Amino acid sequence: MANIAAQRIKREFKEVIKSEEVAKCAIKVELVSDSYTELKGEIAGPPDTPYEGGNFVLEIKVPETYPFNPPKVRFLTKIWHPNISSVTGAICLDILKDQWAAAMTLRTVLLSLQALLSAAEPDDPQDAVVAKQYKDAPDMFRLTARYWTAAYAGGPYSNPDFDSKIRRLTDMGIESHDARVALSSFNWDLERATEQLFS
Amino acid sequence: MMGFDVGRFQGNVDEELICPICSQVLEHPVQAPKCEHAFCLTCIMEWLSHQPTCPVDRIGISSSELQPVPRILKNLLARLVIACDYAGTGCQAMVKLESLQSHVQDCEHNPQKPVSCEQGCGLVIPKDNVKDHNCVKELRSLIQNQQQKFQEFQEEVVEQRLTINELKRELNYLKEFVRAVRSSHPTMRAIADQFEKDEVRRWASTLPKAKVSRWGAMISTPDEVLQSMIRRSLSESGCPPHIMEELMENCHETQWPAGLSSLQTRQRQRREYDSYVCRRIPGKQAVLALACDNQHMSEELMVEPGIVMIFALGIE
Ligand SMILES: [Zn+2]
Ligand SMILES: [Zn+2]
Numbered sequence: 089m090a091n092i093a094a095q096r097i098k099r100e101f102k103e104v105i106k107s108e109e110v111a112k113c114a115i116k117v118e119l120v121s122d123s124y125t126e127l128k129g130e131i132a133g134p135p136d137t138p139y140e141g142g143n144f145v146l147e148i149k150v151p152e153t154y155p156f157n158p159p160k161v162r163f164l165t166k167i168w169h170p171n172i173s174s175v176t177g178a179i180c181l182d183i184l185k186d187q188w189a190a191a192m193t194l195r196t197v198l199l200s201l202q203a204l205l206s207a208a209e210p211d212d213p214q215d216a217v218v219a220k221q222y223k224d225a226p227d228m229f230r231l232t233a234r235y236w237t238a239a240y241a242g243g244p245y246s247n248p249d250f251d252s253k254i255r256r257l258t259d260m261g262i263e264s265h266d267a268r269v270a271l272s273s274f275n276w277d278l279e280r281a282t283e284q285l286f287s
Numbered sequence: 288m289m290g291f292d293v294g295r296f297q298g299n300v301d302e303e304l305i306c307p308i309c310s311q312v313l314e315h316p317v318q319a320p321k322c323e324h325a326f327c328l329t330c331i332m333e334w335l336s337h338q339p340t341c342p343v344d345r346i347g348i349s350s351s352e353l354q355p356v357p358r359i360l361k362n363l364l365a366r367l368v369i370a371c372d373y374a375g376t377g378c379q380a381m382v383k384l385e386s387l388q389s390h391v392q393d394c395e396h397n398p399q400k401p402v403s404c405e406q407g408c409g410l411v412i413p414k415d416n417v418k419d420h421n422c423v424k425e426l427r428s429l430i431q432n433q434q435q436k437f438q439e440f441q442e443e444v445v446e447q448r449l450t451i452n453e454l455k456r457e458l459n460y461l462k463e464f465v466r467a468v469r470s471s472h473p474t475m476r477a478i479a480d481q482f483e484k485d486e487v488r489r490w491a492s493t494l495p496k497a498k499v500s501r502w503g504a505m506i507s508t509p510d511e512v513l514q515s516m517i518r519r520s521l522s523e524s525g526c527p528p529h530i531m532e533e534l535m536e537n538c539h540e541t542q543w544p545a546g547l548s549s550l551q552t553r554q555r556q557r558r559e560y561d562s563y564v565c566r567r568i569p570g571k572q573a574v575l576a577l578a579c580d581n582q583h584m585s586e587e588l589m590v591e592p593g594i595v596m597i598f599a600l601g602i603e
């Protein structure tokens with residue numbers, strides 16, 4: 089790894105660890121390899137959002153050319169959000185692409201992602217299905233996102249109606265994640281989800 | 288390339304002295320024009336090759352707009368105390384950042400420290416080469432290098448000579464052409480004469496006025512060596528070629544006007560000399576009295592296009 093990248097990451101790693109957000113348990117970062125090329129980040133779902141109460145784990149890969157190019161970040165925790173792929177965890181956020189600036193740090197990246205959870209940008213979607221639901225059926229979107237937060241990120245929410253619909257599909261031999269994806273994508277319409285799963 | 292490792296400094300380093308790109312202490316700092324954010328030169332150049340913006344606030348900038356940082360920032364950096372580059376190999380020195388470079392060059396722990404060979408060749412070599420150093424081999428390769436350079440120069444000279452010959456032919460052709468044009472029509476002749484006069488005036492105005500304090504030190508029969516030195520100096524000062532030959536002829540008493548042509552006449556005219564307007568021939572104990580500067584002088588004391596006077600001393 090280039091000297092400048094390693095030096096920067098070492099310093100930024102310390103910066104996150106010492107930050108007040110860590111004290112409030114809002115963000116966290118851990119080393120995955122001792123070469124500082126790969127890290128694991130964690131952000132808490134912001135209050136008053138469907139992600140509240142959840143902890144979201146991020147994969148952070150630091151390129152050789154850091155900080156002249158942004159780190160590569162994706163969600164490892166499954167999440168229902170217009171700007172994050174529900175399949176791969178890929179993120180659509182300008183500062184991780186062409187709006188990156190060399191003075192940004194791990195801390196600013198984690199805080200920006202947290203801000204993204206508070207304020208989605210449905211006009212610049214990473215997941216078209218989620219973005220459509222966000223615009224056309226906002227209440228349904230909120231319920232679904234909160235349900236995913238509970239299922240994958242340890243959130244406190246429960247929804248017996250959604251649970252029973254998933255159970256109907258798992259009883260037919262469908263994996264529970266696939267069932268959740270299909271139902272979420274069709275606004276929890278059991279009939280259309282079933283149709284899609286078996287077509 | 289990047290800034291200096293923060294860990295090498297004595298005490299805490301102020302945040303303002305840290306480069307936001309490499310997160311090290313600024314090295315060769317420059318700043319963005321409007322927002323005045325400072326960066327190491329190499330860091331910001333690398334960033335600008337990715338994106339033409341300030342890395343802190345993304346205000347648009349280009350490398351040509353980068354400015355030196357204010358003196359106060361430079362002073363703060365210069366006063367920081369840093370460990371030597373060779374602290375890892377035993378140097379204990381802590382020096383001011385401004386003198387780091389000179390310390391490192393001379394540091395006993397610098398394996399590249401330049402030392403001169405004491406086995407005979409006297410070449411300056413990096414310290415870590417002394418063990419494997421072989422005077423004969425080094426000198427031989429030096430000679431080889433110089434021979435190669437010499438050969439290159441020779442080839443270049445041949446090239447230049449060819450070019451000069453071409454230019455000479457072209458120049459001769461042009462001269463012939465101008466002569467033909469000049470003689471073809473009186474107006475043309477007048478224009479050409481005026482042109483040459485203006486050229487002499489323009490050149491004269493670039494030469495500083497000079498004062499002769501010892502007229503008695505005039506050399507009336509300069510030898511060839513002296514003459515060629517004066518000619519070279521005139522040529523370097525931009526003397527128009529059409530008067531060069533005549534001027535140089537007028538540096539010897541045989542060509543001087545009646546009032547100067549012999550010791551007796553010179554002594555008789557002594558009092559008139561201070562009326563000459565003289566110009567210094569650069570770098571030489573010699574002056575020019577040009578006809579265009581000296582129209583007030585009598586014909587006894589002036590000839591076209593002017594007189595070159597060489598002295599043993601006494602030119603100011
Ligand atoms: Zn720097
Ligand atoms: Zn700036």
Ligand SMILES: [Zn+2]
Pocket residue numbers: 371372373374378379380390391394395396
């Ligand atoms: Zn030293």
Ligand SMILES: [Zn+2]
Pocket residue numbers: 404405406407408409410420421422425
């Ligand atoms: Zn030697």
